[in-house]
Amino acid sequence: MKLSIIIPVYNEEQTVVELISRVRQVKLPKGVEKEIIVVDDGSTDRSRNLILKEKKKYPEIHTYLSIINLGKGAAIRFGIKHATGDIILLQDADLELDPNEYRKLIRPIMSGQADVVYGSRFLNHHNAIPLKTRLANGFLTFLTNILFSTRITDMETAYKVFRSSVIKQIRLRSVEFDIEPEITAKLAQLGYSIYEVPISYQPRRVDEGKKISAKDGVKAIFSLLENKLFPIYPPRKSIILPVIIGLICLTLSALSLRYYINQKTYYIGSDVYYYLGAADSFTNYGILQDLTQDPPAGLITPQNGIVFVFALFKFLGFSNQQIISHFPYLYYILYLISFYPIYRITRLLNFSGTQKYFTALFYYGHWVVYRLQLHPVNDGLFNVIAFWLIFLIINWVITNKSNLIWIAALSIIGSHFRVNIYIILAASTAALILYKKWKIAFSVCLIALTSFILFKFLYSSGLFSASSQHVSDLSVYATYLTEKLIENNRSGAFFEFQLNPFISKRLPQLFLFPLDRLYSQLNYLYLIFLLLPFWWLFESLKKKLFPETLFSLIIILTYSFSVYTTYISHRYLIHTYIFTIILLIRLFWRHVLTRHMVTGYLCLLIAFTMFNLTLPEGESCTPDLIKELSASGFRLPQDSYLFSQSNRHTYFFFNKPTRREYFLESAYPIYFVGNQDYIDSTSLLVSQVNGAELESEILRQRSHSPSCYLVRSQLVK
Numbered sequence: 195m196k197l198s199i200i201i202p203v204y205n206e207e208q209t210v211v212e213l214i215s216r217v218r219q220v221k222l223p224k225g226v227e228k229e230i231i232v233v234d235d236g237s238t239d240r241s242r243n244l245i246l247k248e249k250k251k252y253p254e255i256h257t258y259l260s261i262i263n264l265g266k267g268a269a270i271r272f273g274i275k276h277a278t279g280d281i282i283l284l285q286d287a288d289l290e291l292d293p294n295e296y297r298k299l300i301r302p303i304m305s306g307q308a309d310v311v312y313g314s315r316f317l318n319h320h321n322a323i324p325l326k327t328r329l330a331n332g333f334l335t336f337l338t339n340i341l342f343s344t345r346i347t348d349m350e351t352a353y354k355v356f357r358s359s360v361i362k363q364i365r366l367r368s369v370e371f372d373i374e375p376e377i378t379a380k381l382a383q384l385g386y387s388i389y390e391v392p393i394s395y396q397p398r399r400v401d402e403g404k405k406i407s408a409k410d411g412v413k414a415i416f417s418l419l420e421n422k423l424f425p426i427y428p429p430r431k432s433i434i435l436p437v438i439i440g441l442i443c444l445t446l447s448a449l450s451l452r453y454y455i456n457q458k459t460y461y462i463g464s465d466v467y468y469y470l471g472a473a474d475s476f477t478n479y480g481i482l483q484d485l486t487q488d489p490p491a492g493l494i495t496p497q498n499g500i501v502f503v504f505a506l507f508k509f510l511g512f513s514n515q516q517i518i519s520h521f522p523y524l525y526y527i528l529y530l531i532s533f534y535p536i537y538r539i540t541r542l543l544n545f546s547g548t549q550k551y552f553t554a555l556f557y558y559g560h561w562v563v564y565r566l567q568l569h570p571v572n573d574g575l576f577n578v579i580a581f582w583l584i585f586l587i588i589n590w591v592i593t594n595k596s597n598l599i600w601i602a603a604l605s606i607i608g609s610h611f612r613v614n615i616y617i618i619l620a621a622s623t624a625a626l627i628l629y630k631k632w633k634i635a636f637s638v639c640l641i642a643l644t645s646f647i648l649f650k651f652l653y654s655s656g657l658f659s660a661s662s663q664h665v666s667d668l669s670v671y672a673t674y675l676t677e678k679l680i681e682n683n684r685s686g687a688f689f690e691f692q693l694n695p696f697i698s699k700r701l702p703q704l705f706l707f708p709l710d711r712l713y714s715q716l717n718y719l720y721l722i723f724l725l726l727p728f729w730w731l732f733e734s735l736k737k738k739l740f741p742e743t744l745f746s747l748i749i750i751l752t753y754s755f756s757v758y759t760t761y762i763s764h765r766y767l768i769h770t771y772i773f774t775i776i777l778l779i780r781l782f783w784r785h786v787l788t789r790h791m792v793t794g795y796l797c798l799l800i801a802f803t804m805f806n807l808t809l810p811e812g813e814s815c816t817p818d819l820i821k822e823l824s825a826s827g828f829r830l831p832q833d834s835y836l837f838s839q840s841n842r843h844t845y846f847f848f849n850k851p852t853r854r855e856y857f858l859e860s861a862y863p864i865y866f867v868g869n870q871d872y873i874d875s876t877s878l879l880v881s882q883v884n885g886a887e888l889e890s891e892i893l894r895q896r897s898h899s900p901s902c903y904l905v906r907s908q909l910v911k
Contacts, residue, residue: 195544196227197300198279198358202269203232206287207240214248214255216293217285223297223304223594224629225738231256231273236263241287267373271366280544282361286352292394297594299355299391305593306541308389309360310381312346313353317392324397330411337415338375341422342382346390349378350414353393360386371410372417379421439551443558446800449807450564451526457811465571467842470514471851473504482658486845487854488836496653499610500572514846521570529567532578533557535585536772542592543741549779555796556775561803562703563768573768576611579604580618580769584748587622588741590634602641609645610652614769616642617755621747629740696757697721704771706795707802723774724753730777742780745773815898816840816868820847823894823904830865837876839868839902856883858909864888866905869898873905886911 199217203210210232217230232255234242242259249257258272270284281300285293295313302308315321316331335349354377361377364384368376381388453459471485472493482501483490493501507517536557540550557563567574583604586597608615619642626635701720702708709716727746734742749770756767782788816839824847830836838844841852844867856879858864864880866873881888886909894904 195225195281195304196229196279197222197296198229198231198273198277198282199285199296200270200273200277200282201230201232201285201287202235202266202273203237203241203245203287204235204263204266204269205237205239205241207237207244209289210241210287211244211248213285213287213289213293214245214252216289218252218255220293220296222300223592225592225740226300226304227279229256229277229279230254231258231277233257233269233273234259235265235269236260238263265368265370265373267366267368267370267376270373271369274361274366277358280358281355282358283355284352288398290396290398291353292396295353295391295393299353299393301593301595302389302391303355303357304542305589305595306538308387309357310386311355311389311391312348312351313355313393314346314348314351314390315393315395316347317390318394321395322397323395327397330408334375334411334414334418337418338378338382341418342379344378344382344388346378346388348390350374351393356381360384368417370413372413375414375417376421379418380425383421383425435551436547439554443554446559446803447526447530447564450561450803451522451568453807454522454564454568459565459569459811465842466518466569467846469498469500469571470504470517471842471845472498472501473508474514476501476505477508481656486842486851488851489855490851491854493658496649497572497610497612499575499607500570502610503575518570518846522568525568525570525574528574528578529564532581535581536776539585539588539741540776542588543776543780545779546783549783552779552792552796553776555800556779557772559796559800559803560771561806563771566768572611576608576614577768579608579611580614581772583608583615583618584622584744584769584773587634587638588744591626591629591631591740598637598641601638602644605641605645606648609649614752614755616646617751618748619645621751622744625740625744625747628735628743629738696753697724700756700767704767705774706799723778726774726777726781730781742777745777749774749777815896815900815902817843818898819894819896819902819904820844820867822896824848828894828904831863833860834863834865836865836867837880838866839872856880858884861909864907864909866890866907867902869900869902871900873903877905877907880907880909884909 201213201217206213214230214232218228220228222228232245232248234245234257245257245259249255256276258276260269260272274282281303283296283299285291291313299311299313302311315323316328331348331350335346338344338349339346351374354374360381364377364380366373366376366380378388468484468486472482475481475483475485475490482493482498484493504517512520533554536553537550540553545553567577583601586601586604589595590597590601605615605619619638623635623639623642626632626638697720698714698717699708701723702717705720705723709719727749730742731746731750734740734746752767752770779792782792820838820840820843828848830848830850834850835853835858836844836848836850838852845851858880866876868876877888877890888907889910890905890907892903893906896902
């Protein structure tokens with residue numbers, strides 16, 4: 195990013211050298227270049243010679259010399275025309291204002307909070323402002339606010355800062371001091387809000403070189419009235435395109451939600467019933483255990499944040515059915531508004547309007563994202579937390595605005611939803627160390643450590659019920675994953691069972707669709723999405739681009755963790771999809787051809803989404819049989835045993851846990867739900883363990899491949 199500093203000069207021999215020296219010595223945020231443009235407006239004293247001497251000593255200073263005196267407005271317009279920076283700042287050649295305040299002047303623009311920033315002398319109550327100046331400026335500012343519905347305190351301030359794209363689109367006509375009201379009036383007419391920050395002010399007297407007079411105040415009044423009555427500015431940016439893009443995004447998202455609800459997709463996954471059972475246990479017994487099994491088992495996963503959310507809703511009086519059917523709407527709203535941190539990130543990256551539109555369409559137009567985001571489990575809330583957490587860290591680095599409390603809160607909460615939160619914090623710490631942001635790196639590292647200690651404390655507490663299936667300690671959990679990886683490597687199955695499915699199945703599903711029907715090897719084309727973060731990692735380190743470095747590290751570490759732990763489901767990778775798309779747009783926007791490639795990819799993605807929304811949801815024999823039985827009013831006797839191939843579904847639909855021990859203490863009826871192989875093998879084990887034969891009858895059959903059954907049996911000794 196580059197900051198262009200425009201310094202109009204007219205007869206400032208006493209201050210111009212000192213001013214240029216101060217501007218040169220100003221330290222800007224890391225990654226921000228400085229462009230100094232000095233425009234001499236026909237000075238008749240030694241200012242011109244002094245400027246040329248400074249130019250010889252410091253060739254990087256750009257100087258433009260006018261033969262005649264035209265006015266401050268003309269010098270500013272000339273400087274704007276030749277400025278090449280992303281941000282343009284106006285600096286008077288006197289020493290009334292302090293260049294050391296540049297950082298806070300450009301911070302709102304860098305953080306995406308504003309497009310225009312004014313430094314207000316009146317917001318700093320320590321300034322000794324002469325009464326005459328206070329009254330004159332107060333009146334002109336009041337008139338500006340009345341005429342143009344602005345809310346500013348210092349219209350005539352010399353510190354005005356703009357995005358280059360904003361100020362360059364305005365056709366300025368003033369050549370004297372009336373440039374100040376003209377700029378403000380036209381910015382207001384274009385719909386830009388003016389963000390003010392307090393600045394220090396050391397006023398000088400007329401005998402010290404101050405040039406503005408009462409005559410210029412009158413001209414300012416006429417300029418304001420003229421711009422109000424006879425506005426000459428570019429037409430307001432058309433809102434048609436943003437509205438169309440917004441409607442497309444909302445339509446795609448609404449269609450996806452409608453499909454999800456109509457197809458009752460939330461009934462298919464089993465994890466939600468597992469978490470509901472744990473929430474039932476927490477609300478009824480005060481401990482976390484898996485009630486979908488009989489006897490209850492300990493939870494087999496360490497991340498159970500959604501359990502506490504479900505429990506909260508249960509305390510508020512919601513039933514399991516209400517939670518499972520209403521949560522998709524809550525997740526849908528969260529996903530809609532969670533584009534905001536993504537949008538803020540694109541502003542920090544200085545994306546153009548079109549690039550932002552593409553990012554929004556990729557975000558809202560991917561059917562896989564909705565299918566996974568709307569499912570009421572940990573992932574939906576984790577993705578929301580991840581987007582905000584990454585934005586806050588980037589914003590802290592670029593704007594130097596600390597978000598420590600929010601980052602800590604999101605990290606501690608997020609650690610209970612997905613272990614990937616530690617990947618984000620680890621990647622952030624590594625990126626911060628690479629950029630020598632030691633203070634922020636230490637803070638983020640401390641937050642990660644604190645989150646882990648609090649999580650471990652909760653996980654090791656008596657809140658969790660122990661069982662043979664329960665990984666009782668996080669160190670054991672890490673050891674388990676390591677042993678799993680070693681075992682796969684010894685068997686030579688790492689590529690076959692982990693890396694190959696990730697490359698040939700999960701990446702295609704995440705970024706578009708598998709190409710198996712055409713030719714399975716074409717799936718390896720998706721490797722471009724895997725190679726992209728590696729390319730950006732080297733490129734961003736070379737060019738000192740912190741956000742791109744952070745995105746690349748998060749994507750690489752997340753993919754590595756997914757393959758390492760065999761957790762390669764694309765539902766764990768949604769945030770990597772979004773940030774890979776941002777890197778893709780960032781890279782491919784440089785050339786017309788690659789830009790068309792991104793456009794084609796986006797069109798394919800949206801077309802495939804629309805196609806998928808016309809297809810019926812896939813069937814699953816045992817869950818569908820359980821749903822049919824529940825819908826027909828079938829209920830299991832209280833005094834009975836249940837063995838189900840889909841134990842979590844039966845807990846929800848039959849309110850009955852699945853027996854996990856084969857020894858049966860009583861001669862109650864036994865019900866089996868599942869396919870033929872499951873029923874045969876399970877009934878054989880029950881018969882052998884209890885030393886008795888089973889008499890069985892089929893109560894319900896569902897034709898499928900393979901067929902599944904509801905069977906009632908009785909032990910006969």
